[in-house]
Amino acid sequence: CSMVETSLPFYFGWFLCPTQQEKLRNMANEFLSAVGSLEAFKEHVGDCKYELMNLQQYFQDKGVLHCTTKFCDYGKANGAKEYAEKQVVRESYGSKADLVLTALFLTPRTLGAQVSLTEAQLQLWPEDAEKEAVQSADLPRGSRAHVTLGCAEGVDPVQTGLDLLEVVLQCQQGDKGEHVQDLELGPLTYYGKGVWMVKLSEPLNTPAIFSSFYG
Ligand code: 2AM
Numbered sequence: 685c686s687m688v689e690t691s692l693p694f695y696f697g698w699f700l701c702p703t704q705q706e707k708l709r710n711m712a713n714e715f716l717s718a719v720g721s722l723e724a725f726k727e728h729v730g731d732c733k734y735e736l737m738n739l740q741q742y743f744q745d746k747g748v749l750h751c752t753t754k755f756c757d758y759g760k761a762n763g764a765k766e767y768a769e770k771q772v773v774r775e776s777y778g779s780k781a782d783l784v785l786t787a788l789f790l791t792p793r794t795l796g797a798q799v800s801l802t803e804a805q806l807q808l809w810p811e812d813a814e815k816e817a818v819q820s821a822d823l824p825r826g827s828r829a830h831v832t833l834g835c836a837e838g839v840d841p842v843q844t845g846l847d848l849l850e851v852v853l854q855c856q857q858g859d860k861g862e863h864v865q866d867l868e869l870g871p872l873t874y875y876g877k878g879v880w881m882v883k884l885s886e887p888l889n890t891p892a893i894f895s896s897f898y899g
Contacts, residue, residue: 692759692768693896696808697752698781700831704890705749708785711869711888712795712833715788716740718867719880728874743795743834746841751783751799751831751892753808755842763810772807776894781805785831785888788869789851789881793836794844799829800887808894817849827852851875 700708716739719725756764767773783805787798801809806826810816814823832844854861854875861873861881870885 691898692756692764694758694899695752695756696754696767696773696894696896697750698783698805698892698894699897700749700783700890700892704892708749708797708831708833708888708890712788712797713740715867715869715882716743716790716795718869719790719872719882722864722872724864724874725880728878739790739795742836743790744837745834746832748897749831749833750897751829752845753894754810754813756896762816763812767810776808777896779894781892781894783831783890783892785884785890787881787883788833789848789879791847791880792878793839794832794841794847795834796844796848797831797833797888798848798881799826799831801826801829814849817846818853821853821856823849823852823856847879851879851881 720739754764754767755761756768759765781804784800784802785797786800789796789798809826809829811825813828814821814825817828828845828849830845830848832841835841835843851861859875861875864872864874864880866872867882870883872880872882874880
């Protein structure tokens with residue numbers, strides 16, 4: 685009987701609690717101020733389309749901070765139903781996880797934090813998340829995992845993970861970028877085309893709840 689069909693969410697993911705969100709936003713602001721004030725940044729600004737030097741204004745907030753596991757689009761996305769029905773997804777629903785944030789990055793399109801998933805957390809990671817984004821390469825599972833912290837005007841948040849994968853791919857191909865300097869947060873690397881990443885010398889451990897968003 686199809687009368688009691690449960691509807692699928694917009695997406696599943698780990699949602700940061702309010703105090704952690706604030707902490708991460710502060711860290712992102714610190715990152716933007718530090719990068720935005722560098723001579724090296726000003727020199728490279730012509731490499732991309734930053735229209736404003738005020739990066740805090742350039743990146744627009746995209747709501748509650750989270751790390752998407754599966755984008756379901758209310759069931760329209762490939763594999764949405766199968767994901768929602770997985771035993772591990774059902775059993776983990778509502779449980780707490782400690783996410784480890786290892787880097788912050790900005791590109792002309794997005795601002796994000798890289799998430800390093802544990803083996804247990806990878807159980808909730810869709811098999812094809814990386815392949816779906818970059819078909820041609822063999823990227824490690826979980827390498828797309830991130831928290832979107834902001835997007836340039838007119839940019840959809842799905843872009844953040846794609847921008848992150850481009851950096852991962854570039855590193856995999858042997859281009860480790862140019863070490864610019866050490867910020868208080870950690871070493872800063874420039875990858876060209878307006879892409880900057882700081883590897884956090886102290887990764888941020890942040891508690892989050894595995895749940896879903898209906899919108
Ligand atoms: P994000 O994970 O980079 O923030 C609603 O749009 C949420 O689902 C956002 O968190 C967004 O990006 C994510 N999202 C949107 N479209 C997606 C897609 N095609 N694949 C994966 N995640 C997507």
